Amino acid sequence: MIRINLLPVKEERKKVAVRNHLIIFAISLLVLFVIMFFMQKNVVHRKDQLQKQIIKVEAQIKELKKITKKIKPTKSKKAELEDKLKVIATLEKNRLFPVIVLDKLSNSVPNQLWFTKLLYVRDQITIYGRALDHRLVAEFAKNLEKSKYFTNIQIMGTRMKTQGPWNIVVFQIKAKVLTGTNPTG
Numbered sequence: 001m002i003r004i005n006l007l008p009v010k011e012e013r014k015k016v017a018v019r020n021h022l023i024i025f026a027i028s029l030l031v032l033f034v035i036m037f038f039m040q041k042n043v044v045h046r047k048d049q050l051q052k053q054i055i056k057v058e059a060q061i062k063e064l065k066k067i068t069k070k071i072k073p074t075k076s077k078k079a080e081l082e083d084k085l086k087v088i089a090t091l092e093k094n095r096l097f098p099v100i101v102l103d104k105l106s107n108s109v110p111n112q113l114w115f116t117k118l119l120y121v122r123d124q125i126t127i128y129g130r131a132l133d134h135r136l137v138a139e140f141a142k143n144l145e146k147s148k149y150f151t152n153i154q155i156m157g158t159r160m161k162t163q164g165p166w167n168i169v170v171f172q173i174k175a176k177v178l179t180g181t182n183p184t185g
Contacts (some may be wrong), residue, residue, distance in 0.1 A: 094179070101125075101149055101177060108143035110136050120177070125150075127173045134158060137171045144175055152176040 098120070105127075109115075113136045117128035131137050137158055144150045156172040 104147050104149050108140060110139045112136055113140055123177050123179055125175050125177050129171055131169045134169055137169055141173060149178055150175040151178055
Protein backbone atom coordinates (compact mmCIF):
# COMPACT_ATOMS: atom_id res chain seq x y z
CA MET A 1 0.00 0.00 0.00
CA ILE A 2 1.00 3.35 -0.75
CA ARG A 3 1.09 5.82 1.95
CA ILE A 4 0.88 9.46 1.44
CA ASN A 5 2.04 11.69 4.15
CA LEU A 6 0.07 14.79 4.14
CA LEU A 7 1.89 16.28 7.09
CA PRO A 8 4.61 18.69 6.12
CA VAL A 9 7.40 17.01 8.10
CA LYS A 10 10.17 17.90 5.70
CA GLU A 11 9.21 21.49 5.66
CA GLU A 12 8.95 21.45 9.41
CA ARG A 13 12.41 19.98 9.65
CA LYS A 14 13.76 22.60 7.28
CA LYS A 15 12.16 25.32 9.33
CA VAL A 16 13.66 23.90 12.54
CA ALA A 17 17.07 23.60 10.87
CA VAL A 18 16.89 27.18 9.58
CA ARG A 19 15.76 28.41 13.01
CA ASN A 20 18.58 26.49 14.68
CA HIS A 21 21.06 27.98 12.24
CA LEU A 22 19.68 31.45 12.93
CA ILE A 23 19.88 30.88 16.67
CA ILE A 24 23.48 29.65 16.38
CA PHE A 25 24.31 32.61 14.15
CA ALA A 26 22.70 35.04 16.59
CA ILE A 27 24.52 33.47 19.55
CA SER A 28 27.79 33.59 17.61
CA LEU A 29 27.21 37.26 16.81
CA LEU A 30 26.36 37.95 20.43
CA VAL A 31 29.53 36.15 21.62
CA LEU A 32 31.54 38.03 19.00
CA PHE A 33 30.13 41.38 20.17
CA VAL A 34 30.82 40.49 23.80
CA ILE A 35 34.41 39.52 22.94
CA MET A 36 34.84 42.71 20.90
CA PHE A 37 33.37 44.77 23.76
CA PHE A 38 35.83 43.33 26.28
CA MET A 39 38.72 43.72 23.84
CA GLN A 40 37.75 47.34 23.26
CA LYS A 41 37.49 47.90 26.99
CA ASN A 42 40.94 46.32 27.46
CA VAL A 43 42.45 48.50 24.72
CA VAL A 44 40.92 51.64 26.24
CA HIS A 45 42.20 50.64 29.67
CA ARG A 46 45.73 50.06 28.32
CA LYS A 47 45.55 53.37 26.44
CA ASP A 48 44.61 55.17 29.67
CA GLN A 49 47.46 53.47 31.54
CA LEU A 50 49.95 54.42 28.82
CA GLN A 51 48.72 58.02 28.82
CA LYS A 52 49.15 58.15 32.61
CA GLN A 53 52.68 56.76 32.21
CA ILE A 54 53.41 59.35 29.51
CA ILE A 55 52.23 62.13 31.83
CA LYS A 56 54.42 60.77 34.65
CA VAL A 57 57.45 60.51 32.36
CA GLU A 58 56.90 64.03 31.02
CA ALA A 59 56.70 65.33 34.61
CA GLN A 60 59.95 63.50 35.42
CA ILE A 61 61.57 65.00 32.31
CA LYS A 62 60.52 68.50 33.41
CA GLU A 63 61.94 67.84 36.87
CA LEU A 64 65.19 66.53 35.43
CA LYS A 65 65.45 69.54 33.12
CA LYS A 66 65.12 71.82 36.14
CA ILE A 67 67.82 69.85 37.94
CA THR A 68 70.02 69.95 34.83
CA LYS A 69 69.63 73.73 34.66
CA LYS A 70 70.80 73.91 38.27
CA ILE A 71 73.71 71.53 37.62
CA LYS A 72 75.13 73.28 34.53
CA PRO A 73 76.22 76.44 36.38
CA THR A 74 77.53 74.26 39.18
CA LYS A 75 79.61 72.24 36.73
CA SER A 76 81.07 75.37 35.17
CA LYS A 77 81.83 76.79 38.63
CA LYS A 78 83.44 73.48 39.58
CA ALA A 79 85.63 73.53 36.46
CA GLU A 80 86.55 77.14 37.16
CA LEU A 81 87.47 76.33 40.75
CA GLU A 82 89.51 73.30 39.65
CA ASP A 83 91.43 75.53 37.22
CA LYS A 84 92.07 78.02 40.00
CA LEU A 85 93.24 75.23 42.29
CA LYS A 86 95.64 74.04 39.61
CA VAL A 87 97.04 77.55 39.26
CA ILE A 88 97.38 77.83 43.03
CA ALA A 89 99.12 74.45 43.20
CA THR A 90 101.52 75.49 40.43
CA LEU A 91 102.23 78.79 42.15
CA GLU A 92 102.73 77.05 45.48
CA LYS A 93 105.02 74.50 43.87
CA ASN A 94 107.10 77.17 42.12
CA ARG A 95 106.98 79.99 44.65
CA LEU A 96 110.48 79.26 45.95
CA PHE A 97 111.96 78.73 42.50
CA PRO A 98 113.08 82.36 41.86
CA VAL A 99 114.68 82.48 45.29
CA ILE A 100 116.56 79.26 44.59
CA VAL A 101 117.63 80.51 41.15
CA LEU A 102 119.02 83.69 42.71
CA ASP A 103 120.75 81.61 45.38
CA LYS A 104 122.39 79.41 42.70
CA LEU A 105 123.41 82.54 40.81
CA SER A 106 125.00 84.08 43.89
CA ASN A 107 126.80 80.81 44.72
CA SER A 108 128.22 80.75 41.18
CA VAL A 109 129.67 84.28 41.41
CA PRO A 110 133.43 84.34 42.00
CA ASN A 111 135.01 87.05 44.15
CA GLN A 112 135.66 90.32 42.33
CA LEU A 113 132.66 89.87 39.98
CA TRP A 114 129.33 91.58 40.53
CA PHE A 115 126.03 92.09 38.76
CA THR A 116 124.75 95.42 37.54
CA LYS A 117 121.47 94.19 36.07
CA LEU A 118 119.41 90.96 35.86
CA LEU A 119 116.59 90.40 33.37
CA TYR A 120 114.42 87.34 33.82
CA VAL A 121 111.81 86.87 31.07
CA ARG A 122 109.95 83.55 30.90
CA ASP A 123 112.73 80.98 30.97
CA GLN A 124 115.56 83.26 29.79
CA ILE A 125 117.89 85.18 32.10
CA THR A 126 120.25 87.92 30.97
CA ILE A 127 123.00 88.95 33.37
CA TYR A 128 124.84 92.23 33.05
CA GLY A 129 127.86 92.71 35.26
CA ARG A 130 131.43 93.72 35.86
CA ALA A 131 134.58 91.83 36.79
CA LEU A 132 138.23 92.60 37.31
CA ASP A 133 139.32 90.37 34.41
CA HIS A 134 138.10 88.01 31.66
CA ARG A 135 139.12 84.93 33.63
CA LEU A 136 136.46 85.70 36.26
CA VAL A 137 133.75 85.99 33.58
CA ALA A 138 134.77 82.60 32.13
CA GLU A 139 134.83 81.07 35.63
CA PHE A 140 131.34 82.42 36.30
CA ALA A 141 130.07 80.94 33.00
CA LYS A 142 131.58 77.52 33.91
CA ASN A 143 130.00 77.67 37.36
CA LEU A 144 126.60 78.30 35.71
CA GLU A 145 127.13 75.32 33.40
CA LYS A 146 127.74 73.08 36.44
CA SER A 147 124.38 74.08 37.93
CA LYS A 148 121.34 72.01 37.03
CA TYR A 149 119.23 75.18 36.86
CA PHE A 150 120.93 76.76 33.85
CA THR A 151 121.62 75.63 30.31
CA ASN A 152 122.65 77.23 26.99
CA ILE A 153 124.98 79.66 28.72
CA GLN A 154 126.29 82.21 26.22
CA ILE A 155 128.71 85.04 26.84
CA MET A 156 127.13 87.68 24.64
CA GLY A 157 129.96 90.13 24.96
CA THR A 158 132.78 91.51 27.07
CA ARG A 159 134.65 94.77 26.82
CA MET A 160 137.26 96.54 28.83
CA LYS A 161 136.25 99.76 30.47
CA THR A 162 138.45 102.06 32.48
CA GLN A 163 136.90 103.10 35.72
CA GLY A 164 139.14 105.23 37.82
CA PRO A 165 142.55 103.62 38.17
CA TRP A 166 141.24 100.12 37.24
CA ASN A 167 140.51 98.38 34.00
CA ILE A 168 137.17 96.59 34.47
CA VAL A 169 135.57 94.00 32.22
CA VAL A 170 131.90 94.75 31.44
CA PHE A 171 130.04 91.60 30.36
CA GLN A 172 126.66 90.24 29.30
CA ILE A 173 125.69 86.57 29.70
CA LYS A 174 122.47 84.87 28.59
CA ALA A 175 121.24 81.53 29.89
CA LYS A 176 118.13 79.44 29.82
CA VAL A 177 116.62 78.70 33.21
CA LEU A 178 115.33 75.13 33.55
CA THR A 179 111.95 75.62 35.21
CA GLY A 180 111.20 71.90 35.39
CA THR A 181 113.92 71.22 37.96
CA ASN A 182 112.98 70.39 41.52
CA PRO A 183 113.16 73.64 43.52
CA THR A 184 114.07 71.86 46.74
CA GLY A 185 117.26 70.39 45.17
